[in-house]
Amino acid sequence: MSQSSQDGPVVGFVGAGAMGGAVCRRLASGGFRVRVFDLSEAAVAACVAAGAEAAGDAADAVRGADVVFTSLPTPELVSGFWDENLPHLAAGAVAVDLSTIDPVTSRAIADRVTAHGAAFVACTLGRTPAHAEQGDVPAFVGGDAAAVERVRPLLERLASSTHDLGGVEGATTFKLVSNLIGMTNLAVLAEGYVLARRAGIAPDAFAAALRETGAGSFQSETRLPWIMADDLASRFSVDLAAKDVRLAVEAAARWSVPTPVAAAGLSSLVAASAAGHGRQDAAAVVEVCDPRRTARGPVAD
Known part of the structure; x- marks a missing residue:
């Protein structure tokens, strides 16, 4: 060819x-x-x-x-x-x-x-x-x-x-597993980011320190900068991410594989969609953690 x-x-x-x-x-x-x-x-x-x-x-x-x-x-x-x-x-x-x-x-x-x-x-x-x-x-x-x-x-x-x-099952299942892991990691990353901001840690310092730990990941390298810049333009939307994780959780259920952590990640994505962020990038899951947050400074109570 x-x-x-x-x-x-x-x-x-x-x-x-x-x-x-x-x-x-x-x-x-x-x-x-x-x-x-x-x-x-x-x-x-x-x-x-x-x-x-x-x-x-x-x-x-x-x-x-x-x-x-x-x-x-x-x-x-x-x-x-x-x-x-x-x-x-x-x-x-x-x-x-x-x-x-x-x-x-x-x-x-x-x-x-x-x-x-x-x-x-x-x-x-x-x-x-x-x-x-x-x-x-x-x-x-x-x-x-x-x-x-x-x-x-x-x-x-x-x-x-x-x-x-x-087989085709291997290729399709692997992608679901990859997104299950990646999107669940993103949901936890968003929670950690908001928590760090509430503690007064500057975003750049948070990102730099995270790279030196086991918490560093593709999501922290790729989507954390978008979260920090308040850039939620869709590259891979909340709704598509939720669809993929749902398919992964459903496939796991059919094969009697428990996925409680992924199910929690799915709930975060669904909540972001329900809050009106479905067409934004999956990074918008951060809005569920703290809808009042800004990317440029801690939000006063």
């Missing part, structure tokens, strides 16, 4: 939101021929500016493509998409789902795609859309080994590393 748009694969791409759009632009700017569809005209335009072609509709993105990427917000949307568009998928094509969904739904879709005569690869991603824009994300893949090898050039363009986790 060549990176040349002349002799390489035709790539259909459906779902150009924050993460999907970043991946789509990354592929289109790397010489791959990409046909993209999204309900947002602005999202499609951003991908076209990076070298993609606009598809007329979802079916147009799928029809005739050698590889079809989907990046959609919920399991229901991914399943519904393939309900409508599987007939348009060419026999022998590869469907690659980037969405964060539950393993049961992913397996059901994989089985339907396979029965149609195509192949299915679950490919979940780590880090943020900003990292994906640069190809600096890990990819967690699962599915038919031959299909994974067929899309290897695409994976090498969109990701900095690829981890083969076996």
Whole structure:
């Protein structure tokens, strides 16, 4: 599979939101021929500016493509998409789902795609859309080994590393576990930040000291600066974070794995959403700890 748009694969791409759009632009700017569809005209335009072609509709993105990427917000949307568009998928094509969904739904879709005569690869991603824009994300893949090898050039363009986790259940579950850990850590980090501020610790001093302890994490390096700057613009929204942690907790319940700490983290995210922060970045979970806080000084009682 060549990176040349002349002799390489035709790539259909459906779902150009924050993460999907970043991946789509990354592929289109790397010489791959990409046909993209999204309900947002602005999202499609951003991908076209990076070298993609606009598809007329979802079916147009799928029809005739050698590889079809989907990046959609919920399991229901991914399943519904393939309900409508599987007939348009060419026999022998590869469907690659980037969405964060539950393993049961992913397996059901994989089985339907396979029965149609195509192949299915679950490919979940780590880090943020900003990292994906640069190809600096890990990819967690699962599915038919031959299909994974067929899309290897695409994976090498969109990701900095690829981890083969076996079946589609492994790839989808790992992403849920990763977000379960990351978002629960974020909820605790927000509580710790507000507590430190109440004790009179300056934000910069808090962040610097935290790096020297076992409490340092990806969230403290990435989202703590946003919290300190009162920058809650959405990179990965509260509502999406809550959806992912809910799916993880539900999957754990099906397998009789207790997740009380994650359930508490989920409650913090749900509370942030209920307070009106659902579309803001997951860092807005800090608002639940202290809605009166400011990023520039302790709040007087």
